[in-house]
Amino acid sequence: MSTKYFVDLEGKYLGGFVGAEPPEGAIEVVGPPEYGTQKWDGSKWVGDLPAKTLPKRDFMKLFTDNERRQISGAAMQNVDVSLWKDGLLLADDIRLDHPDLLSGMDAIVAAGLLTESRKNAILAGEAPT
Template sequence: MAYTIRSFNSITGQISVEFDGGQVYELEVPIQNGAYYNGQTLIDYINSYDPLAYNGRVIALAANPSGGDSIASLVDPLPAVLVYQTQFSSNNFLDKFTADEQVAVLSATLVNIPLKLFYDKMLAADYVDIEDLNTIGGLAALVAASLLTEARKIEILTPVLIS
C-alpha cells in the first residue's frame, strides 16, 4: 500500500500518514528499547495499518452501538481540582479589610514608620501574595499594634476559592 509520511510530532510521538486516496491518519509510533521504530521496522508498522478497519470503526460508531451506558457506569472520574487565589492587586487586598480596619491602619501609618513602610510597599507592589513572608510579617505587625486580631489576620491570609 502506498503512503507518504506528512508530519511527525515529537511531543506526542505521532506521524501523519497519507495513504492512497488522500486519507490522512495519525499513527502513534511505537517505542522499543527507548527508541522510536525506524527503518524497516517503521515501514512494516505503517504497512500493517489498515485504514479500512479504521473506517469500519467510524461507521460502527456512527450507528450508535449499544452498551455505552454500561461502560460509562464504570467510570470513576478524577476529583475536581480546587483552585485558590493567593495573589491580589493592592486594591483587592485592601478589600479584605473592613472599612474600620483600613482607617485604623492608615491612621497608624502616620505615627508608626515600620507600618508605613509595609503599607507603602503593599500599595506599590504589582500584586500582594498572601503566602509571601513579607505579607505575613506585615499582618503580624498589625496584630502586634492591636490593629487586627489574630483571627482577622488568619481570615485575611485565607486563599479565595476560584473553582
C-alpha cells in the same frame, strides 16, 4: 495517538508528548500535574498549591472600612505599619504568603489594629462579613 506525560529524574514535569520522543532519560507518568511546581514522587504528584495572589484593590477589600482607617492612621505613627503600607503601594500584586506581607500583618496585630483571627481570615482570602 494519545498523549504521554514525562518527568525528569528529579520528578520535574517535562510535558506531554504526542508522536514525539521525550528527552533522553525521561520517565513516563500517568498524567500531567495539577500545576507546574508539583513534582512526581514516583507514584503521585506532590507539592503545595501556589500561594494565592490578588490585585491590590482586591486585597484591600479583605479589610473592613474601619480596619483600613485604623491602619492608615497608625501608619502615620508606627514605622513598621508605615513600611508595610508603603510595600503594598509599590507591589503590582499581593501574594498572600509573601514574607514582607506576613511580617507587616504581624506588625498590625502587634499594634492592636487586628486580632490574630482577623489576620488569618485576611490571609486566607476571606472577605469581611
